[in-house]
Amino acid sequence: MARKYSVLEQELKYIDTQGLLRKPKLIEGPIGPRVSIDGRETLLLCTNDYLGLANHPSVKRAAKEALEKYGAGAGASRLVSGTLAVHGELEAALARLKQTEAAIAFGSGYLANIGVITALVSERDGIYSDELNHASIVDACRLSRAEVKVYPHADTRSLEGMLAGSGVFRRRLIVTDGVFSMDGDIAPLSELARLAAEFDCHLMVDDAHATGVVGPGGKGTASHFGLEGGIDIQMGTLSKALGSYGAFVAGSRELIDFLVNRARSFIFTTALPPASAAAALEALNVIEREPERRERLWRNASFLREGLASAGFDVGLSETFVIPVIIGDARECVAMAEALLREGAFAQAIRPPSVPEGASRLRVVPTAEHEPGDMDFALDAFLRAGKRCGVI
Numbered sequence: 597m598a599r600k601y602s603v604l605e606q607e608l609k610y611i612d613t614q615g616l617l618r619k620p621k622l623i624e625g626p627i628g629p630r631v632s633i634d635g636r637e638t639l640l641l642c643t644n645d646y647l648g649l650a651n652h653p654s655v656k657r658a659a660k661e662a663l664e665k666y667g668a669g670a671g672a673s674r675l676v677s678g679t680l681a682v683h684g685e686l687e688a689a690l691a692r693l694k695q696t697e698a699a700i701a702f703g704s705g706y707l708a709n710i711g712v713i714t715a716l717v718s719e720r721d722g723i724y725s726d727e728l729n730h731a732s733i734v735d736a737c738r739l740s741r742a743e744v745k746v747y748p749h750a751d752t753r754s755l756e757g758m759l760a761g762s763g764v765f766r767r768r769l770i771v772t773d774g775v776f777s778m779d780g781d782i783a784p785l786s787e788l789a790r791l792a793a794e795f796d797c798h799l800m801v802d803d804a805h806a807t808g809v810v811g812p813g814g815k816g817t818a819s820h821f822g823l824e825g826g827i828d829i830q831m832g833t834l835s836k837a838l839g840s841y842g843a844f845v846a847g848s849r850e851l852i853d854f855l856v857n858r859a860r861s862f863i864f865t866t867a868l869p870p871a872s873a874a875a876a877l878e879a880l881n882v883i884e885r886e887p888e889r890r891e892r893l894w895r896n897a898s899f900l901r902e903g904l905a906s907a908g909f910d911v912g913l914s915e916t917f918v919i920p921v922i923i924g925d926a927r928e929c930v931a932m933a934e935a936l937l938r939e940g941a942f943a944q945a946i947r948p949p950s951v952p953e954g955a956s957r958l959r960v961v962p963t964a965e966h967e968p969g970d971m972d973f974a975l976d977a978f979l980r981a982g983k984r985c986g987v988i
């Protein structure tokens with residue numbers, strides 16, 4: 597074998613010895629509360645399709661109609677071949693949801709975070725980032741070349757000390773997940789907003805896991821805290837509770853015009869496919885029409901979180917529908933996921949680098965589509981697998 601490939605093989609072997617090798621499972625058929633894995637019906641407990649909208653009839657219909665009307669792809673960057681009507685309609689609806697002057701769509705959440713952060717701050721600037729922020733924020737911070745100060749998770753007192761003590765920057769940005777993707781707790785946004793105002797910083801919240809599901813009407817973390825006008829930059833995804841693909845940033849007209857001109861991951865990449873935009877637009881309508889979906893999600897989450905905790909599992913800081921079952925060691929975490937799968941339920945083993953060393957976990961997520969019987973089934977499966985693996 598050529599040396600260039602043997603180096604990769606060695607690296608893969610090393611990853612495997614650490615219990616960190618990843619191989620996506622093949623899901624046969626659509627995402628739903630139950631899926632087929634290796635020909636066996638399995639309870640799915642790890643999708644971000646929180647409201648079950650990826651398969652909602654009117655969402656799929658909207659995507660099909662857009663496919664017929666606009667074609668399969670957007671053709672180019674919007675700065676090259678223009679904005680399709682459906683992009684504009686989606687952005688207007690997102691700005692309404694977030695109660696901001698404007699919004700801009702991106703190809704994905706990863707691209708949105710890269711685009712906003714690298715546009716806003718660079719060499720002479722400072723970023724204050726929660727230690728548990730999503731990898732796309734971490735990568736954006738690195739790419740920006742700003743000085744990055746990582747504050748302990750949700751620790752606003754430490755952050756205040758860092759803000760008061762740090763040197764002179766041209767601009768400063770505080771950035772946080774709204775709902776933390778692997779821990780399921782909600783950022784202390786009121787306190788962050790107070791600090792941003794006091795120290796004249798931009799404040800950005802990544803609402804990938806909050807848009808459509810947190811706060812009144814699913815408007816997100818800002819709304820959950822009654823801070824609608826108080827957050828400069830609200831990023832969100834179309835790929836999780838909205839069941840589609842893509843992302844957006846909502847904020848002032850000035851911010852959005854700035855991003856159109858400066859966000860490289862908006863400028864130098866093909867626009868969101870029209871069918872994805874149309875699906876997300878219809879998902880926003882469904883979220884307004886069917887609030888009971890959000891209620892079912894939160895009810896299932898409370899039931900499962902409380903059941904797991906009282907059975908002796910460590911569910912960490914979770915206060916939402918993202919429920920970590922913290923195992924610690926990566927190999928033991930994989931063993932627990934496999935035991936759970938044998939019991940008929942699939943929750944992914946999340947290991948470093950997605951979570952810190954020694955904090956491997958199953959990321960358990962119920963959806964609005966799960967029936968109460970599914971939650972009983974999940975708890976029974978966890979109990980049996982947990983006992984067999986010595987976790988409880």
Ligand SMILES: Cc1ncc(COP(=O)(O)O)c(C=O)c1O
Nearest residue numbers: 704705706730732777804833835
């Ligand atoms: C908090 C957070 N931000 C951003 C992203 C990236 O979003 P996308 O999957 O649309 O690239 C994710 C998704 O995994 C996420 O959890």
